[in-house]
Amino acid sequence: MLAGQIKPTAGEVVLCELDLPKTKISDESTAFMGYCCQDSPLWPDMTVKQHLEIYAAVKGMKKEDGDQVIRRVTEALELKEHLDKPARKLSAGVCRKVCFAISMLGNPTIVLLDEPSTGLDPKGQQRLWRAIRAAFRNKERGAILTTHYMEEAEAVCDRVAIMVSGKLRCIGSIQQLKSKFGKGYLLEIKVKDSNHLDEIHQEITRLFPQAARQDRFSSLLVYKIPMGSVQSLSQAFLQLEEAKRTYNIEEYSFSQSTLEQVFLELVKEQEKEDFDLDTSFRWKHLRTESI
Structure with missing residues (x-):
């Protein structure tokens, strides 16, 4: 919804002090946004370099500026050896690195990171986490990162929100959550x-x-x-x-x-609440041919 791919069901979104009603999210309003989606958006027959060049052009970057940024980001993420490979020959971990690199082109003010380290080996995860921290440290930009991996949240996030059964249960710094719910x-x-x-x-x-x-x-x-x-x-x-x-x-x-233990405790509480709400069995008579 924030990226404008599907229409919001309700409410409003405020991005960079611009009030965007649910029916008016446009390409212009999201030009300052980077998006690393969970599913790979790469074209299978295009190389990594071609992807980066195209997205740099879409972001309005001059060719010389784009070449410099591409060189810097490929060195930071160890993508140099993969630049001339088509996307279909890339491993899942390398695809995630490329998606993150694309999301950071053009110095976006807001970046949406959806499971950015999925498929990476431990070394690759650590390198990507360092890149994320470096990209947002002491800069006028921010990111929303979704993950099921609590170590990733601890490694890169300043504030953490935990959702259980589709409801926001808590939000705060990691230490606040540990102190309150631990x-x-x-x-x-x-x-x-x-x-x-x-x-x-x-x-x-x-x-x-x-x-x-x-x-x-x-x-x-x-x-x-x-x-x-x-x-x-x-x-x-x-x-x-x-x-x-x-x-x-x-x-x-x-x-x-x-x-991780804080998250599990909140999940246990939710499961207990759901169990207490309804403890009855519901029987349904089936016809013989349906059994």
């Missing part, structure tokens, strides 16, 4: 001697009476600790350091809920 801390302890597991468990339950053990392996203990059990982080770390020396603990980590 159910507690996660404590992971790796021990040198597995014979001391029971003693360490007793010590942890003494330090944090409401601690709930999640997993236990030969040398690893994992606990979920409610926020109410931790009055002071500095005191918690002091106690854990003392326990580390006393029980010969190899290492430990004490961390907040991840954004």
